[in-house]
Amino acid sequence: MLRLPSPVLTLGRVSYDRRIAPDTSFVLYPGEVLCLVGKSGAGKSTLLRMAGGLLRPHEGRVLHQSADGPISIYELPEQALVSQRRRNVGIVAQNARDTLDMAQSAAANIVQPLFDNGERNFGRAMASAQHWFAALDLDVARMGDLPSLFSGGMQQRLQIARALVHGPKVLCLDEPTTGLDTSVQVRLLSLLSGLQRQTGVAMLLVTHDLRIARLIAHRVIVLDEGRIVEEAPPDRLIADPCHPAARDLVAAMI
Numbered sequence: 001m002l003r004l005p006s007p008v009l010t011l012g013r014v015s016y017d018r019r020i021a022p023d024t025s026f027v028l029y030p031g032e033v034l035c036l037v038g039k040s041g042a043g044k045s046t047l048l049r050m051a052g053g054l055l056r057p058h059e060g061r062v063l064h065q066s067a068d069g070p071i072s073i074y075e076l077p078e079q080a081l082v083s084q085r086r087r088n089v090g091i092v093a094q095n096a097r098d099t100l101d102m103a104q105s106a107a108a109n110i111v112q113p114l115f116d117n118g119e120r121n122f123g124r125a126m127a128s129a130q131h132w133f134a135a136l137d138l139d140v141a142r143m144g145d146l147p148s149l150f151s152g153g154m155q156q157r158l159q160i161a162r163a164l165v166h167g168p169k170v171l172c173l174d175e176p177t178t179g180l181d182t183s184v185q186v187r188l189l190s191l192l193s194g195l196q197r198q199t200g201v202a203m204l205l206v207t208h209d210l211r212i213a214r215l216i217a218h219r220v221i222v223l224d225e226g227r228i229v230e231e232a233p234p235d236r237l238i239a240d241p242c243h244p245a246a247r248d249l250v251a252a253m254i
Ligand SMILES: Nc1ncnc2c1ncn2[C@@H]1O[C@H](COP(=O)(O)OP(=O)(O)OP(=O)(O)O)[C@@H](O)[C@H]1O
Pocket: 019, 038, 039, 040, 041, 042, 043, 044, 045, 046, 047, 208
């Protein structure tokens, strides 16, 4: 009998005021790419933030996989929650200014999560920064530049390098390609897909665009008014959407 691996992330019957309905649950498996899709205001970012350890649910539990088994992260003391999140999760925001320190160089931004996780060897940290710069197709000669000197697409790649440098189990991305030209979006998604396969990191990606989900996701969850209304592989969802909210998203693809 086929046995599924233990999830890296479990949301068990969570809720958050009226933004997320009571009893919202899902799991994320190792190496899986799961997209949360829905129209504006559906509750995607709220759910992502709860999953990533950034927003405490009013009810329910969020479990992260750790060396000692699943941990209910919001039952940890605040400092332990921060440490667990720093080890386990990488965050990529829609707006690079939400995660990058614009007053620090690109390299300093990328190595920060290593120092946050206890790295004390500067040379080793800089070698990692160099590795991730190259992996994200960024010019290593520009590692000393401030992030504001990079284009929008490059700033998103800086965020991704920073989010992956410490080897998290889960990468949480909130609309990472919004505002970028179509060709830049496609390039970024293809880079992300390649890095996901190389590293085996599980990805939870928020988007309102099913075309993005089709390019990158193994599974899609459709949210509507804070509820999970449908869940399917992207091709199945696009070919045969059942819920009206899913049908609207499919119609918007044309
Ligand atoms: N700080 C807040 N206080 C109260 N309500 C909020 C707050 N932030 C968001 N909301 C509301 O909660 C609902 C869900 O918000 P959320 O940002 O999670 O949705 P979303 O699907 O990510 O939307 P978008 O695609 O527009 O970012 C929306 O109706 C939004 O207006």
